[in-house]
Amino acid sequence: MTSFSGTGFEVKYYIDKVLLSKQTAYQQLDIITNKNFGRMMFLDKDLQISERDAHHYNNAMVTPLIERQNAFSSVAILGGGDGGVLRETLRHKPEKAYLIEIDEEVILAAKEYMPGVCGKAFDSRKASIVLGDANEFLEQKHDFDAIIYDLTMHPESITDMERMDFLKQIFSRIRKSLKSGGMVSMQCCSEFDMETQTLLKKLLPRYFRHIVYKTVFIPSFCENWVFASAEVR
Missing domain, CATH: 3.40.50.150 (Vaccinia Virus protein VP39)
Structure with a gap:
């Protein structure tokens, strides 16, 4: 999973499991699990929040x-x-x-x-x-x-x-x-x-x-x- 930054770089996250991936009426919504950060929510491929931090x-x-x-x-x-x-x-x-x-x-x-x-x-x-x-x-x-x-x-x-x-x-x-x-x-x-x-x-x-x-x-x-x-x- 790739999260794009507005500051000139991108971050790639290892996906243990995809829990949800769907297009809502407003945006692409993804939730994955990651070994280090637990469950992570992305909107339009942009990381919003992670369980661990x-x-x-x-x-x-x-x-x-x-x-x-x-x-x-x-x-x-x-x-x-x-x-x-x-x-x-x-x-x-x-x-x-x-x-x-x-x-x-x-x-x-x-x-x-x-x-x-x-x-x-x-x-x-x-x-x-x-x-x-x-x-x-x-x-x-x-x-x-x-x-x-x-x-x-x-x-x-x-x-x-x-x-x-x-x-x-x-x-x-x-x-x-x-x-x-x-x-x-x-x-x-x-x-x-x-x-x-x-x-x-x-x-x-x-x-x-x-x-x-x-x-x-x-x-x-x-x-x-x-x-x-x-x-x-």
């Missing part, structure tokens, strides 16, 4: 919110259909956690094949699963304590909008969907994806303040990944 990614998405806000009662997770970020969020006992995922097949696959990542998160009474487009969800009126952006920073394959226009629109809607002093956390791609890093450092200050970047090595990604947290302006 999912905690590195999920902690990096959620922990900054706890460190900066101590607690939150309502949180929205944009994307994250594998359930890992939702599971980590629920550990901190919010009153309600919303997960907005456009592809139900990803959720169903995670529940069946990757319980090591999602656990029972999807069945929690504190979790509300919204099937739909995250950008459209944010058009509605919300008042969240925190929003976690677990979507791609390369939306070219999922929208006809220009990348800059897409990010401007969704960042603006995230800002409007947060309470005063609300927090946002997001994944920002590889540290070697310099185009994305430069773009985000230009865009994020327009919508958020007190921006903190953190770099975490994700073993299954074979590279350092950048995460950001910030407060709404």
Whole structure:
């Protein structure tokens, strides 16, 4: 199985067994087992999460919110259909956690094949699963304590909008969907994806303040990944 990187290289993973391979209404979905990383989920041949090191990614998405806000009662997770970020969020006992995922097949696959990542998160009474487009969800009126952006920073394959226009629109809607002093956390791609890093450092200050970047090595990604947290302006 090959996972393509936006930073000039590709990573090949040995497949012990293919557990699932199907074309959904939105993307190619594959789940394999690997000797070193356990079960691994790929979307359009791009690695999303692995059982053995999912905690590195999920902690990096959620922990900054706890460190900066101590607690939150309502949180929205944009994307994250594998359930890992939702599971980590629920550990901190919010009153309600919303997960907005456009592809139900990803959720169903995670529940069946990757319980090591999602656990029972999807069945929690504190979790509300919204099937739909995250950008459209944010058009509605919300008042969240925190929003976690677990979507791609390369939306070219999922929208006809220009990348800059897409990010401007969704960042603006995230800002409007947060309470005063609300927090946002997001994944920002590889540290070697310099185009994305430069773009985000230009865009994020327009919508958020007190921006903190953190770099975490994700073993299954074979590279350092950048995460950001910030407060709404």
